[in-house]
Amino acid sequence: MSHAHSHFDELPFWRKYIFSTDHKIIGIQYGLTGLFFLLFGFCLMMLMRWQLAYPGQPLPIIGHLFGEERMPGGVMLPEFYNQLGAMHGTIMVFLGIVPLVFAAFGNYVVPLQIGAPDMAFPKINMTSYWLYYIGGIIMLVSFFVPGGAAAAGWTSYTPLADIATMGQTLWIIGMVFIINSSLLGAINFIATIFQLRAPGMNFMRLPFFVWSELITAFLLLLAFPPLEAAAVLQFMDRIAKTSFFLPSGLVVSGQPLSVSGGGSVLLWQHLFWFLGHPEVYVLILPAFGIIAEIIANNIRKPLWGYKSMVYSVITIGFLSFIVWAHHMFLTGMGTAISAFFQATTMIISIPSVIILTALFLSLWGGSIRINVPMLFALAFLPMFGIGGLTGLPLGLSVSDIPLHDTYYVIGHFHYIVAPGTIFALFAGIYYWFPKITGRQMNEFLGKIHFWPSLVCMNFIFFPMMIQGLAGVSRRLYDGGASYTFAPKILELNVLISFAAWILALAQISFIINFFWSLFRGKKVQTDNPWEATTLEWAAPSPPPHGNFEVVPHVYRGPYEYSVPGATKDFTPQYQETI
C-alpha cells in the first residue's frame, strides 16, 4: 500500500487533480462543479423573480446585457422566461442537487465510511464525472443556439417539446450524457458498498448515510434507463420526424402537422415520471443520510430506531417505482388507475414519516450540541416536514385536481429541495469540511449564513403556497398579472422576490467562509474533531491516496455514543473495547 501511495505522489498534476481516479478528488470535482451549477440555476431564478415581481418592467443595470433577442430594452420576452424556467428546473435537479448530494458526498464519504481504499471502479468513476461535465457544458451552450435553450419545462412534455426549437435537441443530448454518468455512478456505488466493506462492517453496521446512498443508487440504476429510452424516442421524433409522441390530426398554429401520427402523448408522461418520481427520492434520501449522521453526532446518543430507518429507506426504494402516475391525475388516464396510484402514494408516505419521526425522537433527552451543521440539520426536520405534509393533498386526486399546476405545487416541492435538501448540503459541507481540508469553517459566519437563509426560505415558499391555493398557475410569464381574480394575492410576488434576493445575499457569507476557511481556517487538532464514531474519522485529514494506513476493522454499530461504562461519550466503530 505504501508503494501505491508513493507512486501516486509522482503522478503529474493533470493525472492527480484533473483526470484523477481517486474518489476523494472526484468527490471534490463533483462538489465544485455542482456548486457552480447550483449558483447558476439560482441566478436564472433571480432573473425570473424580477419579471414575476415587476412584469414587463425593464430590469435595471444588467437588463441590456442579455441582448435584443432575449430582453429587448431590458424587458424579458416570454420565450426567454420559458427558457429560464425550464433550465432552472433542469439545472437545479440534474446538474446541481443530484451531483452534489449523491455524487459529491457519496464519492468522498462512502468509501471512507465503509473502510475502503477507493471506489470499486476508479476509472469508471472518473468517466462518470466527465460525462456529467460534458452534459453540463451542452446545457450551458444550448442558451446560445438559435431559438435559445429548451423552453418546454424540465418535464419536456410532448407534443410541445417535439416541435420546439433546437435548444430542445441539445437538452436531449445533454440529458443522455447526464443519464449515462448517473448510471455508471450508480453501478460503482452499489458495487463498492457490496464488495469493499471493511472486515466486520456488516449491513446493520453501515452508517445510515451509506444505506441512503445504496438505495439512491438503485433508484438511479433502474429509473433512469426509461428516461433514456424516452429521450431517444423524442430525439427520433425531432430528428427523424417519427411520431412516437405525436397523435394523429395534430394542428399547430392553425396548420395540420404533416407527420404520420399515431403516437401517444401520455406515453412520454409515463416514461418521464417513471424516472421523475424516483428522482425526487434521489434528491431527498441522501439528504436524510447526511442529516442522520449529523444528528447522531450531536445528540451524543444512539439514533432512535436505526433499524426501522433502514427498513423504511428500503421500503421507499421499492415503493417509489409504483407511484409515478400521481403526477398525471389530470390527464384522463382513468379513475381505476388513479385509485391505484393514490393508494400507493399514501402508503409510501408512511416510511418517510417513520424516518422523520425517528430523527425527531432521537433529539428527545439528548444533551444536544449546537453547532452550524447541527443548526442546518435541526432546521431540515420541520422544513422537510412542511414539504412532506403539503404533498399529501397532491397525492389524492380530489384535492390534486384544483391544486395541480399551481404555485402550491411549486411551494410544496421547493420546501423539500430548497430548505430541505440544500440545507442538508450545507450541513454536510460544514460537517465534513475538516475531514476534507484539515481546517474548520468559521462558526460565526456560518450562523450569519444560517439564520437569514432559514427566514428567507420561508418567506419565499410559504407565500407561493398561498398563491397556489388562490388559484395562480405556475409557469406564467407575468406571474398571473393578466388574471383579474387575485390582485391582492399577486402583491405577494414582490415579497417573494425580495426574499429571494436577500437569500442570495446570505449566501455571500457562505462563499466567503468557504474560501477563507480553505486557506485560513482554524487547523483541526485531531483527525476526529467532532468526536464522531464512524470510520471516516479514523483516516487522516485529508486522507491520503488509499485512505487508511491500515485496513480498519469494525467491531460495533455506527452510533455508539454514551455507551454505559465507557470512558468517553463516543465509542468509534473501529475501537475494539469500550
Next chain:
Amino acid sequence: MSATADEIIPYTVKPRPDTGLFNAKMGIWLFLSSEVMLFGALFSTYIILRIGAEHWPRGATILNVPIGTLNTIVLITSSVTMVLAWAALRQNSLKKFRILLGSTILCAFIFLFIKTFEYGAKFEHGLFPKYSTYMAIYFTLTGLHALHVIGGIIVNSYLLGPGTKMWYSDPERFTNRIEIAGVYWHFVDLVWIFLFPVLYLL
C-alpha cells in the same frame, strides 16, 4: 504510471466470500439490470403504441423473414464462440481463444453487414422511420440494438488486440474479463432474440 488505485482495491480478481462475486462481475450484472430497464421501456412503448394503433402491419409483410432468421443464427453462433473462447482460456489455450474470439467478432460484423443491407432495402422503398409508427419503432429498436453490437465489437477487439497483454501478467484476471465481455455479449444476443419475433413475426 499504472499504480492507480487498482493495486490496493480488494476483490478485483478473487470473489468476495460473502457476495460470491468479484467486483467486475457484480458491475456487469448491475449494468445489465439497467439495460433490461432500457429495453423494457422500449418494449412497453411498442406494446402501448400497438394497442393504440388503428391498424398495425404484420412484420412479415414488410420485413424479410429469411434474412432476419439468418441474422438470428449468426448472432447465436457468435454467442457460442464467445463461451468457447472463455472455455479455451480456462484450458490455457491462447491460440484457440484467439480463433474463437475472432470468430465472435467476425459474426458481429456479418450481422451488421446484413442489417445494413436490410436497412438499405427499406430506404429504397421509401420506408423511412417517419413512414409509420411501425417503421419508427422498427428502426429505433434495431438501431439501438446495433449500437450495442458495435459496442461489443469494440470491447472484444480490444480484448483480442492490445488487451491480450494481460494474459501474460495476470491470466486469471484476463479470463475474468472475457467472462464479463461474454455476459454482455449474451445479453445483446438475448435482446435480439426478443426483437426478432416481436418485429418480424408478430
